[in-house]
Amino acid sequence: MKELLMGNEAIAVGAMMAGVQVVTGYPGTPSTEVLETIAKRNDGSIYVEWSVNEKAGMEVAAGAAYAGARSLVTMKQVGLNVASDPLMSLNMIGVKGGMVVYVADDPGPISSQTEQDTRHYAKFAKIPIFDATSPEEAYQMIQDAFDYSEKYHTPVFFRATTRVCHACASIEVGEFPKITKAEGFVKDSRWVIFPRLSYLNKKKVEAREITLAEEFSDYPGNELIGSGKIGIACGGIAYAYVMDAIESNKEMFTVAKFVTPFPFPTIFADRFLQQVDRVIVFEELDPVIEDALIYHQGVTHTTHEIIGKRTGTVLNAGELSANYIAGVLNEIFGAELVVGNQTFEDAPKVPTRPPVLCAGCPHRASFYAVKQAMKGKEAVFCGDIGCYTLGNAAPLDMVDTCLCMGAGITIAQGLEHSKSAGTKFSFVGDSTFFASGMTGVVNAVYNKADMILVVLDNSTTAMTGHQPHPGIGKTMMGEVSAAVSIEKVLVAIGAEVKIVNPLDLEAAIATVKEMDEKSGVRAIIFRSPCVAIVKPDQARHIDTNTCIGCMKCIRELGCPALSKKDGKAVIDPALCTGCGLCSKVCPTGCIVKD
């Protein structure tokens, strides 16, 4: 039967078709649904875990592959930086069972801190990479990725980008195979990395690159479409945009779809170049295919004109689109392709609509408590990655720095050691604390930092869709496990710890004030669950007779359930979760339960 599958679901189902036995990962948009789908469709025969971070995930998957099991580790592009330490040695050690490293890239970026291109990592680590152009191709290609991994004893990258990960297509799904038990770990010196072994293996890896460049040249996914004299080289979702863009004048072009950007399929590239006079390259993120073509021409002394990002012609940041590509092809080649031409210059202005913390989000209360406690005093607020990054928006305006997972804790220390003024606060979520916050706290205590760590413990990994984490006591296999206590960890490291419910605003403010008086590394755990994982309380409403229309509630909190109507504040009962924060802010006490 045909199913409507999201790209990430197609990748998951494809991996299951390939007989994957161990799946690990750390949540991160747009990669998260792969692991979740396998967990959901799993009959219990596949081991699935959310690892504490990407490095742990990579290593667990490697161990499984050492033992001969097929393994998959999933992450977003910036997560690969965390996992790069094991990766950059595993590439020289290799694997026995097929191991696929799934990385989701995010052109735009839409839900990430940067536009990082994983194809560079493939080249850097010298391991092959597959790059899907659609969900249905991904479904097939991830199965091939496992085969290549096993055949060449190397981890293999599988990359997709947001518009493939989060697009759905109708896909015919077969029966899952029976999982056979892996051979098990066999002791051998090949698993111990030593200089001599790396040296010998590097020679093999370099030789493999040449073999794979040839083999990939006949890989069916690397395809030439059409026979026109203008060549379009493309990869990933840009291929889909190109096909859409040239629909009305296909005869002009030969499209070369590159699904294995590394090792670059040189013979395939030659076939393409021989067929065309000029070449333009469309790819999102960095000019990887483009550079490979230019480099290949250098090696083979051929001289096609290659138009792309390097010539300043194609966008070098952000997403591409069919309209954009058609526009470029029209301009450069006079292609006369149809582009959207309706303009609406007289349209009424619609203000931007940035994402906001949900109505009733406990982070709003936490930020507000710290803000109130520090009113009139100097303070710096170092933020981190998660829903709480949204605390930077007005009216809270409580995020002064944000860099990468866990960095808020250590950035604060740098500010302190450079003698910047004010109390240094670091806000970190519970999941981020475990992923990469703990070492930063050790660093702070060891090096005698003076800071207040604020752990926003909402009992979930909210931003990516509410995954469990080590503090929750539940695994992705649905089993109960020992919950790791954040307070005990902090006490053991040597920080002074206070725990308070941020929705108890008075107590929360008092705690922050008390901690501000002290010195050294102190921690406040604001503990209150994300509203998306608990039943909401009764919605509050505003008594319009006593509301004086001062708008303090809206101005101070920015809760999306609050808005202004006829000079008074009103609460949208469909959105309000009854957190009660606004009633504590209102000077007239007109926000009530019923």
Next chain:
Amino acid sequence: MKSCLLCGVGGQGTVLASRILAQAAMNQGLFARTAETIGMSQRGGCVVSHVRIGEYVSSPMIPEGQADMMIGFEPGEVVRNLSYLKEDGIVITCKQVVQAVTASLSGSDYNAEDMIAYLQRKVKHCIVIDGAEICNICGSGKVLNVALVGAAAQSGAMGISVEDVKAVLAAKLKPQFLAMNEQALALGAQCVTQ
């Protein structure tokens, strides 16, 4: 091949609506693609879903100027995305505005009438739906998406009938929510016949 762009505000249920349309098409043996906004914008930001059904097409994203239909969960968002509409395309939109947080304080709020008036002036076929009223009748704020899909189906512009959608709902929804959604579907469809 037919393309439909759905646009609204994170949390309004655009993802389910686009999946329903795609599934209805697949049940007729048609090819379907969708692309949805998943991630940070789902927290009250702008969201769009692309649905393309019928013959095979490479891209899940509708090029600008090529949507046969737009389904607006919020009229301001339709205005924002109007460049996606084909010249003779049809718009179905809910008439209630969702103001961006603190928009009214910063003075950047807008009113529904201006948006609707503009759409009616620019778009030949513009169907306006009182989503709040339908949600009221059905007793749930969560049925706006199904009401809009009902109107979309009734218009015939996507080659999917109200009956097709009904079959998808029956297969997709928990039984306790079915009656409420069927009612919303019918009320949405009525907005087009009237």
